[in-house]
Amino acid sequence: MTDWIDIGTLADIPQRGARTVRIAGEKEIAVFRTGDDKVFALVNECPHKKGPLSQGIVHGHSVACPLHNWNIALKTGEAQGADEGCTPTIAVKEEGGRILIARPTEMKAAA
């Protein structure tokens, strides 16, 4: 059973950009919209030093962290290339033109 939360419409997020959402008691979530209008949601913390990923440059299905430029895959939250680490992802879907994200249950990073 998933608890879905309506966070707005696609147009609320700029293409190749992100907006943040806060759900009481949880870590801030970054919701990304890519150039091809896919939507992804990640905890808004880079696995490196917690940089706010929502502020990074979105390219393809990745985001470059604004602090030290690690590249994070939006789908898996995983750092790309030689870097290692993973940001928790949050399930997201579209229904009737609205974006819904799953209420996060556990958002602990690996290790």
Place this chain on the structure above:
Amino acid sequence: MDFQNNTGPETASEEEIFVPSDDVREHLVVVGNGMAGCRAIEELLARDAGRYRVTIFGAEPYVNYNRIMLSPVLAGEKSFDDIIINSREWYSENNIELIAGDPVTGIDRTAKTVTSQSGRTVGYDKLLIATGSDPFIIPVPGKDLPGVISFRDMKDVDTMLEAANGGGSAVVIGGGLLGLEAAHGLTLRGMKVTVIHLMDTLMERQLDEAAGWLLKTALEGRGQTILTGANTAEIYGDGKVEGVRLKDGSEIPASLVVMAVGIRPSTALAREAGLDVNRGIKVDDHMVTSDPDVLAVGECVEHDGNVYGLVAPLWDMCRSLADGLTDQHTGYKGSVTSTKLKVAGLDVFSAGDFSGGEGCEDIVLRDASRGVYKRVVVKDDKVIGAVLYGDTADGGWYFDLLKRGEDVGEIRDLLIFGQAFASGGGALDPKAAVAALSDDAEICGCNGVSKGQVVACIEAGNCSLDAVRGSCKASASCGSCTGLVENLLAVVLGDDVQSGPKTMCKCTSFGHDDVRREIVAQNMRSIPEVMQKLHWSTPDGCSSCRPALNYYLLCALPGEYQDDQQSRFVNERMHANIQKDGTYSVVPRMWGGLTNPRELRAIADVVEKYDAPMVKVTGGQRLDIFGIKKEDLPAVWADLNAAGMVSGHAYGKSLRTVKTCVGSEWCRFGTQDSTGLGVKTERMTWGSWMPHKFKIAVSGCPRNCAEATIKDFGVVCVDSGYELHVGGNGGIHVRATDLLCKVSTEQEALDYCAAFTQLYREEARYLERTAPWIERVGVEYVKQRIVEDDAGREALRARFLYSQSFSQDDPWAERAAGANAELHQHLDPIAIAAE
């Protein structure tokens, strides 16, 4: 449009890798999720990924991390995340079941099972024991008091960090490698540290007396107390540690005691299982124990009478082990080790045997004033040991000579002066130096990668540092071998190393200059158009090409090009500086560094109203307000705007500040009105976007108080006019300016400044500051364009001013008035029914 349903979060303790029971492959169970255990599996996977089904038990509740790097974590140079070797994904991608935080408590060799603390019993076909070492705890009274720890794992580091938070004093028992690293970390964390060492020489197993003394003196110079020849009698305290008492009766108060007196192979499990154990678990050349189905690797083993306490030998062992498991037969022959003290700033190296003895000759070099000590021990014309202090550059070379057993008779006289001299005088080209290393010389100690492996990796097509790091991991950890890897790239690839026409990024085969030229030649007007016409290989570029293209278009089409917010680095998108905690800092413009009560009051009000934790005068004479939340930025800007202040562009690839001195208005030396000229310059140049940040300064006389000769554009006023300087940089590579020319009027100074700025804007590559740009094109070229070509200068100046007519809007005002408000707000969650 379709949406991704991405997967949920993962945690280390969660077991999400379910290995189906119909997996009929042989089951390899590993006890110990440390450096050797995991490395063995990596080696195995590299040979035959599908051969075994693998389960790893680890006593620690973590994924596999780099134990060597605990010292940098303690010292605050790295975080735990930085030292993870294999992430969760590695385990799942390779179908390895990780049971972390659950130590194995028993092995039943008859039933071929292991049992863990939580009661789990797992059957194996092959068992690999990689339990590492147990720290040795000296049996003094008080050793079990809370606050007495060893330095072995992440938990110990956490305890030390917690103790250091409270400040106070710490005692480190043991002046070996580990103890000194602990002492260094705790000192950096603000504790008062005393090191107690039983012997008279620190690191006596690695260093001789002379080097040990130099080390001791250096550590004392850093504020540590070093007690050598000191014997611990007792650790005292009521309920927790309060101090250490020595045999001579003296007491050292401490709230934390770190025991780092040595390690012992962790063999209890193997011993109880009836395996042959001596000092360590006895293994053959393929790391097989006395039971053919049980292997062992790492610090817990004894091979040919030797146990090892460093990682390099483990890598050799892991290779032989994996060879054995995949039916290849190259046995382990033992290792010679070297030691490098990695405590920041102290260079110590030792290798081999330097205890002296019959037939051994010492060659020693002392240079007291430089703090350098070198000793090479030679026997039968072969290097058998080396100790270097203060200058360890040749460590690798001596170690290589030692391992190869090279005859050094011919170069004996020059041996001590290092490779450069011994190989024929003069400073040796670093490339030739790495080229001369043998294939098994170690390049990356953190990851145990040899020269041969790096070379193979490069030859397999990894032609850049990043590619090498990603592929064979060399230089991917602490980075101290980056230079060696770069030299190897140069040696292997010759001139091909990333050179040729250097492309802008991996999305295109065009270089920066080509792209700029094409944008103008083909009159391209948008990023997608450039990507289309120049055959970009990615859908929408990457974080390096997009900001560059955005800038090139903006520069080529002033007033026309529609800026792309999403191709701007966060600072420029948010018009503020992002800081490490994700808050922003804000710098209002203060023309020429001047301010007044009204502005100061407005700044003070903002600081109070938004609870800014810090205000700082910047290097460019402006005030920087720190700790503003992204939500509050528009309101902060509105308040600053109300006092007449505009954005200082301190965040941008743009004109930042014009620094001035007081000049003729007040200064008794001043020859011209440097402050006034600074203000005029800033009024002319502010708001302009640049390839990189751009700084200007104006000094009133050759005393140069505004430091104009390390700025991108600097003016030094002299009696007869103005000296114009260009291409200075006060950053990492300090570069003093080149003199462009001398002019006699203020107006000329301004005109030349505009023309120079525009030339830089139009011709430098994105992220190239003026200093490297001028070094690339030559100052003569710049003079030719600005000084010798009057019409050209005038045209550049005109283009600059034209471009400025569009860019001198305060970005803060727009945002304060509500533009792009959503960038500063969160989305609004509305909870809806559960499914």
